[in-house]
Amino acid sequence: MKRWLTLAAFAVVAGCLLLAGAEMRPFGVPRSDLMDRYFNAWSQKEVAANNVVTAIVFDYRGYDTLGEATVLFVAVVGVTLILRRIKK
Numbered sequence: 001m002k003r004w005l006t007l008a009a010f011a012v013v014a015g016c017l018l019l020a021g022a023e024m025r026p027f028g029v030p031r032s033d034l035m036d037r038y039f040n041a042w043s044q045k046e047v048a049a050n051n052v053v054t055a056i057v058f059d060y061r062g063y064d065t066l067g068e069a070t071v072l073f074v075a076v077v078g079v080t081l082i083l084r085r086i087k088k
Helices: 002-022 036-046 051-061 062-087
Strands: none
Touching: 036 051, 051 062
16 A cells, blocks of 8 residues: 555656646747846946946846845855864
């Protein structure tokens, strides 16, 4: 009984994975180019940056980038403090 239950659970999970895989878009095919067109058209006017990547990273995603930099800073400080205690 336990073996059949295991096989049935495996079959259900495998079926779900196969169905999910069948519904995926081919790799590299965008869902829509609406955001691409928006950023290309408005990034220089709104942000005054000539580089679209710079405009997105530092203006449109500025708070996210600030949070990532803060996490990185805290991690470096933490590792430095831990290694300093081990060295003594």
